[in-house]
Amino acid sequence: MLTTTNFNINNTSEIGDLLCLLIHSPDAGLGKVVPNKAQDWLFEDIVHLDTIRRKEYDHYVKVLLYFLDPEKIAGKLSAIDSPESNRDFFKPGNAGFHNSTKVIEFQTLLADILAEQTVKEKLVAAICGMENLTYGLQQTLVDTGATELAKTLLSGFLNHKLIFAPIPNFIFSRDVGVAINNYLLISKPAKAARLRESLLVRYIFFNHPLFAAYRNNIIEIPESMEAFLEPIGESHEPTTLECGDVMVVSPNHILIGCSERTSTRGANAAIKLLFEKGVVEKVTIIKIPQKRNFMHLDTVFTQVKRNVWVLLKSLFDEEAVNLNEPISHFGDTMAKDSPQIIQFAKGKTNEPKHFANLEALLDDISRNDLHSAEPTQFIYSGNNQFPYDSREQWTDSCNLLALKEGVVLAYDRNDKTIEAFEQHGFAIVKVADLLKKLESGETSTETITDTVILMPSAELSRARGGFHCMSMPLLRSSIVHLPLVH
Numbered sequence: 001m002l003t004t005t006n007f008n009i010n011n012t013s014e015i016g017d018l019l020c021l022l023i024h025s026p027d028a029g030l031g032k033v034v035p036n037k038a039q040d041w042l043f044e045d046i047v048h049l050d051t052i053r054r055k056e057y058d059h060y061v062k063v064l065l066y067f068l069d070p071e072k073i074a075g076k077l078s079a080i081d082s083p084e085s086n087r088d089f090f091k092p093g094n095a096g097f098h099n100s101t102k103v104i105e106f107q108t109l110l111a112d113i114l115a116e117q118t119v120k121e122k123l124v125a126a127i128c129g130m131e132n133l134t135y136g137l138q139q140t141l142v143d144t145g146a147t148e149l150a151k152t153l154l155s156g157f158l159n160h161k162l163i164f165a166p167i168p169n170f171i172f173s174r175d176v177g178v179a180i181n182n183y184l185l186i187s188k189p190a191k192a193a194r195l196r197e198s199l200l201v202r203y204i205f206f207n208h209p210l211f212a213a214y215r216n217n218i219i220e221i222p223e224s225m226e227a228f229l230e231p232i233g234e235s236h237e238p239t240t241l242e243c244g245d246v247m248v249v250s251p252n253h254i255l256i257g258c259s260e261r262t263s264t265r266g267a268n269a270a271i272k273l274l275f276e277k278g279v280v281e282k283v284t285i286i287k288i289p290q291k292r293n294f295m296h297l298d299t300v301f302t303q304v305k306r307n308v309w310v311l312l313k314s315l316f317d318e319e320a321v322n323l324n325e326p327i328s329h330f331g332d333t334m335a336k337d338s339p340q341i342i343q344f345a346k347g348k349t350n351e352p353k354h355f356a357n358l359e360a361l362l363d364d365i366s367r368n369d370l371h372s373a374e375p376t377q378f379i380y381s382g383n384n385q386f387p388y389d390s391r392e393q394w395t396d397s398c399n400l401l402a403l404k405e406g407v408v409l410a411y412d413r414n415d416k417t418i419e420a421f422e423q424h425g426f427a428i429v430k431v432a433d434l435l436k437k438l439e440s441g442e443t444s445t446e447t448i449t450d451t452v453i454l455m456p457s458a459e460l461s462r463a464r465g466g467f468h469c470m471s472m473p474l475l476r477s478s479i480v481h482l483p484l485v486h
């Protein structure tokens with residue numbers, strides 16, 4: 001059972017020092033995606049599992065551990081990477097697994113809760129109901145050991161036989177839940193392929209001893225009666241919210257994207273719950289087009305420093321929405337595709353504030369929420385050059401994870417965006433080189449500043465998410481101190 005005496009949840013920004021997060025390493029299910037089901041399972045392509053693990057994701061685990069839990073890794077890299085160790089350090093459930101309490105693996109927590117018989121029976125029943133399995137198979141699953149069962153519930157494989165779909169998108173742990181200050185909000189997925197992930201996380205948060213002190217701070221989005229009484233058809237809008245659409249920009253302010261995945265009903269329910277519980281004082285809704293290439297808000301922009309953001313310019317470009325064209329005035333086109341930004345303050349939801357574009361909102365956050373004294377800087381996807389802007393956004397140029405303010409993980413394939421970072425004074429370093437320098441003592445995580453760490457991405461990027469998507473931060477150091485007003 002993963003335990004630690006100093007486990008805290010307090011996620012108050014996008015850029016404070018990252019101190020604890022939840023991840024899920026690519027499990028066998030990712031390597032079982034078949035072309036026939038790729039689109040239903042939210043993949044445009046099938047990926048090569050061994051490459052994703054060895055050549056890509058392992059670097060992610062190493063760099064995370066170096067920054068968050070150095071004792072696990074510093075001075076041990078050659079042993080960890082030796083052929084004899086057979087990647088044991090990276091395999092959840094294995095004796096040599098790192099078992100970090102700072103870089104926490106979901107699969108470990110799942111196996112832990114399945115060791116408890118009553119939880120195991122309830123969770124297996126819930127999944128069998130969801131997947132429509134036979135009672136006999138339900139019994140077999142209950143009789144399976146916790147470590148093996150955890151693998152089955154993730155990959156769909158039991159004794160080399162596929163019994164239900166894998167959940168290959170669980171590597172994108174961001175989407176399943178988000179810590180907002182010391183609260184945990186759980187997703188209500190729009191896509192069937194992501195439903196089981198949400199169920200597993202619900203069981204983990206409500207049953208794992210690690211989260212015992214936070215049980216009263218777990219927020220779930222209920223379905224609205226209006227939504228389930230509506231006939232399924234074109235105008236039906238279920239209540240959905242995926243957490244890649246939620247960003248905690250300051251302790252009293254979160255952003256919610258209304259997107260392909262988060263419905264206005266989902267956002268509405270979240271706003272009401274967050275204000276009722278006193279979690280935040282301000283929620284800004286950013287409506288983005290309901291399209292695959294902008295599936296979540298964090299595919300369009302992320303934060304790098306309190307005054308630096310990376311974003312796709314064309315999405316909010318007023319010149320791109322040419323009002324001289326008659327079609328731009330057609331009601332439907334306006335409503336469906338034009339982005340909108342509306343800010344609600346607690347107690348004043350009937351007097352929302354509007355922002356003309358994303359830059360105006362982000363500048364307001366930098367200056368007024370985060371008290372930045374420097375001019376706000378915008379780094380654009382593809383250095384704002386067509387067609388690199390949209391090509392690189394598709395491979396997650398805007399989806400960066402800050403390990404600390406100004407130090408971000410990014411895919412190595414987005415050349416023009418990387419060029420833009422260089423022009424803004426950032427150092428660029430390949431992760432393998434950085435790990436070598438950390439291991440030799442030539443550099444340290446404390447002294448590194450304003451740096452983009454380039455991560456190998458040929459396979460990972462084909463799963464359609466970047467490192468922001470691959471992280472669920474639970475604890476960051478505070479970057480602003482606000483008295484909480486209720």
Ligand SMILES: NC(=O)NCCC[C@H](N)C(=O)O
Pocket residue numbers: 041042043169172174175194243244245295296298299463464465466468469
């Ligand atoms: N926050 C994110 O944008 N997550 C990426 C999710 C990618 C995954 N294949 C999906 O379509 O849900």
